[in-house]
Amino acid sequence: MSFTTLLILAIAPAIWALDNGLGQSPPMGWNSWNRYTCDINETVILNNAKAMKETGLLELGYNHIIMDDCWSKRQRDPETGKIVPDPEKFPNGLEDMIEKIHNMGFKFGMYSSAGKYTCAGYPGSLDYEEIDAKTFADWKIDYLKYDNCFNQGRSGTPLISYQRYEAMSEALNKTGRPIFYALCQWGEDQVWNWASTVANSWRITGDIYDSFDRYDIRCPCETYDCPSLQGYHCSIMNIVNKATPLAQKTGPNSGWSDMDMLEIGNGGMTYDEYLTHFTMWAVLKSPLILGNDVSNMSPEHLALVSNFDVIAVHQDVSAPANRIWKKPFVDSFVHLFSGALSNGDWVVAIVNEATVPLVEMSIPFSDIFFDNRDNAKFAWTAKDLWTKETITAARHLTVDVVPHGTQVWRLQKSTHNSHNSNYWTGHNTGHNAN
Numbered sequence: 001m002s003f004t005t006l007l008i009l010a011i012a013p014a015i016w017a018l019d020n021g022l023g024q025s026p027p028m029g030w031n032s033w034n035r036y037t038c039d040i041n042e043t044v045i046l047n048n049a050k051a052m053k054e055t056g057l058l059e060l061g062y063n064h065i066i067m068d069d070c071w072s073k074r075q076r077d078p079e080t081g082k083i084v085p086d087p088e089k090f091p092n093g094l095e096d097m098i099e100k101i102h103n104m105g106f107k108f109g110m111y112s113s114a115g116k117y118t119c120a121g122y123p124g125s126l127d128y129e130e131i132d133a134k135t136f137a138d139w140k141i142d143y144l145k146y147d148n149c150f151n152q153g154r155s156g157t158p159l160i161s162y163q164r165y166e167a168m169s170e171a172l173n174k175t176g177r178p179i180f181y182a183l184c185q186w187g188e189d190q191v192w193n194w195a196s197t198v199a200n201s202w203r204i205t206g207d208i209y210d211s212f213d214r215y216d217i218r219c220p221c222e223t224y225d226c227p228s229l230q231g232y233h234c235s236i237m238n239i240v241n242k243a244t245p246l247a248q249k250t251g252p253n254s255g256w257s258d259m260d261m262l263e264i265g266n267g268g269m270t271y272d273e274y275l276t277h278f279t280m281w282a283v284l285k286s287p288l289i290l291g292n293d294v295s296n297m298s299p300e301h302l303a304l305v306s307n308f309d310v311i312a313v314h315q316d317v318s319a320p321a322n323r324i325w326k327k328p329f330v331d332s333f334v335h336l337f338s339g340a341l342s343n344g345d346w347v348v349a350i351v352n353e354a355t356v357p358l359v360e361m362s363i364p365f366s367d368i369f370f371d372n373r374d375n376a377k378f379a380w381t382a383k384d385l386w387t388k389e390t391i392t393a394a395r396h397l398t399v400d401v402v403p404h405g406t407q408v409w410r411l412q413k414s415t416h417n418s419h420n421s422n423y424w425t426g427h428n429t430g431h432n433a434n
């Protein structure tokens, strides 16, 4: 394929995604599960929504309040067949709570499962897609997280899973209400190959665990191509390693790989580890869904998730950055990520997975711009998105990264030409083809 053809493909306005008008950039918000699991009620949800607004997180783009499992009674209404909200957890009614959340300026996210039961054993929506979609739309939901528990064996091939998730996609469409459709199918049956035509986002791994790199046999694979069992208790770096090869399957024209909800503020990681967690989720364009008690959040964790420059990269209408390499370093690895943003800027991130500091490592522009070698000829202004320091660099960047930390820059082509703009003599990748 010629460079010109690639360019036309890259700028063509084609949308291969589910056509519900949602998800041009990955969603942001808050979900109850990581912090509260089943221990939810209207007080918990509304207190977190209020805190999201008061802390300025809503204004920064965290505009979904998503209620996870355990919100209903154990049985459907025998007469109407509808799922019934638990009146003890929602004494004022679920619709009243949703209205309050809407009035604060949020969108509301609902939870169900493409199974007979939800993961906690409440009624699931399998074979009840139309009645449940209609009920949810009547309640004015804006987002549906759709799980995979108790699927009655209707999985094991991509087509069977596809059909099970397509049924709810069609039911949601029929309601006429635009509802962001978030598959939580754990990355089984190669969901990344088929989800984009029926959904806005899709989970690519088992459930996250609040740890940087703890090995757990219950999250059995180190890369995305796990044969069947995806498990749970997946560490941050386990999920990063699974997400990076799948970056090619996600973007504004298809939908978003979901690396699961954030753990920042839940206590299992250091500040630097949470910084890596947040930066990687942003650079790889996973939904950024907080999963902590926002009403009781430390100022440093609040500042971390409020980093406007990192959020701007996340919300930029562009595909995720690619991992250019992963190199052995002392007791672990160093990773280089690089990607184009929509205005011609670039985002570059270095993750130090090791337990010792990375000191003055030189990263050549020929690596950073491996996918667009022309750019290596220029000088770039590089803003460190955490320290906010700006430097001008040509030929290479010099990086210093604390153990388990990440350094991330936004690179903007410098108005001054590099003194040595013709120094690069690498392979011709076709940029002269037109």
Ligand SMILES: *[C@@H]1O[C@H](CO)[C@@H](O)[C@H](O)[C@H]1NC(C)=O
Pocket (backbone or CB within 6 Å): 019, 020, 021, 172, 173, 174, 175, 176, 177, 178, 179
């Ligand atoms: C339903 O699907 C059609 C065809 O893809 C699309 O044009 C329409 O916007 C969808 N409606 C909703 C509410 O998602």
Ligand SMILES: *[C@@H]1O[C@H](CO)[C@@H](O)[C@H](O)[C@H]1NC(C)=O
Pocket (backbone or CB within 6 Å): 039, 040, 041, 042, 043, 044, 088, 089, 090, 091
């Ligand atoms: C919700 O749960 C919290 C904590 O368990 C409790 O303090 C509060 O009273 C509950 N509210 C309702 C409406 O049940």
